[in-house]
Amino acid sequence: MSINPAMDVEKAVRSRYSEGAKVAQEALCCPSSSYDEKYLAAIPQEIIDKDYGCGDPTAHCEEGQIVLDLGSGAGKACYIMSQRVGPNGRVIGIDMNDDMLALARQYREEITRKIGYANVEFRKARIQDLRLDLEKVDAWLKERPARSAADLTALESYGREISQTSPVVADNSIDLIVSNCVLNLVRPEDKSKLFSEMFRILRKGGRAVISDVVSDEDVPDHLQQDPELWSGCISGAFREDLFLKAFEDAGFHGIEILKLDDKPWQTVEGIEFRSMTVSAYKGKQGPCYEHNQAVVYKGPFSAVQDDDGHRYPRGARIAVCEKTFNLLRNGPYRDQFSFIEPHEAVASEDAVPFDCKRTVLRHPRETKGVDYKVTTEAADCCGPEGCC
Secondary structure, three states: OOOOHHHHHHHHHHHHHHHHHHOOOOOOOOOOOOOOHHHHOOOOHHHHHOOOOOOOHHHHOOOOOEEEEEOOOOOHHHHHHHHHHOOOOEEEEEEOOHHHHHHHHHOHHHHHHHHOOOOEEEEEOEOOEOOOOHHHHHHHHHHOOOOOHHHHHHHHHHHHHHHHHOOOOOOOOEEEEEEEOOHHHOOHHHHHHHHHHHHHHEEEEEEEEEEEEEEOOOOOHHHHOOHHHHHOOOOOOEEHHHHHHHHHHOOOEEEEEEEEOOOOOEEEOOEEEEEEEEEEEOOOOOOOEOOOEEEEEOOOOOEEEOOOOOEEEEOOEEEEOHHHHHHHHHOOOHHHEEEEOOOOOOOHHHOOEOOOOOOOEOOHHHHHOOOOOOOOOOOOOOEOOEOO
C-alpha cells in the first residue's frame, strides 16, 4: 500500500497510535531502558507498557522548570518529569491523538495522590502548530458541524481567532522542550514550522532536548510512501546532519549531539536508522555592545567556531560583545573557555555597538585600561601540596 505523504501521513500516524493506546505495539519505535526506576514506581503499568520512543530526554529537566513534551502520548515522560521538576515546576503534554490523551489523563489523579502534588496537564494540538487548540475546535464543530464551504470558512476564521487570542502555548513561556521520537512523524512540508514553533515558545535561555530516529542516508520517495514505515518512525526520519541543521535554521545555538547510537535500531534497504538525542538553546538573538570583555578558548582543538561564525584560536584572547560573552559563560560552552572581565566595568549607557562579524584579538590593555600601572608583590600560591 502506498500513500501521498502530503495528504495522508497524519491519518496513518493517528490510526497507528490510536491502536497503540489500546494494545501495546512492540514494533512502534525503540523504547529506552534508561529511565530511573524510582520515578517509574508512581506510574501505572499500562502507561509504561504503551510508551513509545527512542531515548530519554526526561533526564535533562530541573527542579522548578516549566517543561513541555511534544507528542506526549500515554504520558510516561510527563509523569517522570513532574517528579523531577517538583511541586514548584509544571509539565505540559501536547498530543493530537484522542486515545493517547484519554490514556494519559485517566491516571492523573492516581499519580497525583502517589507523588503528593498536581503539576501535569495535557493539551490537544499538533506539535507543528502550538497555537491552535484542537479541543476548542472539536467543541466548535460539535455545535456547528461544517456542512458547506461557508461553514468551513467560519471554522477557519474561528481557528485564526483563538490561535491569536488564546494559543495553546504562549510565546517565550517554556524553560525546556522535550520530545521522544515524534518529530519524524510530522509531514515534510510542516517540519520547518515545527522548529519555528519550538523556538517561539521557548523563553530566552531556554533549551530543547529532542530524541528522534535519524537516518544515515536520504530516505527515498518509495519508502516515504509507505504508511507503516511512516507511523513506525522510519519514512519521516531526518538525515543525521539535516536534523542538526533544522535547529540551526530555526535560530537555535549551542546545538549538541548528546547521544547517537552506535548500532542502528533498524536497517531498511541498506539505510540505517538509529536514535539520536540533540540539545539546542534559544537566546543568541539581540544587539551587540562593547564592554571590553574577552574569552580564551582552552582547547584541546587548535581552534573552534561558534554558530555565528566567531573563531576562537586556542589560547588567544578574543574580543567579544557582552551578549556573546554571556552566552559562552552561561551556556553549553562554559567549560571550554576562560572569561576575562575589564578592570573597570563599562556602563550600559557608555557601551558602543560591537562588530560581531569579525574575529579580533583583545589587547590586554583594553581590558586592564591604558593607564594601568599597578605593581604588586608575588601572590601567595602555596597550597596543601606546596607552591606551583
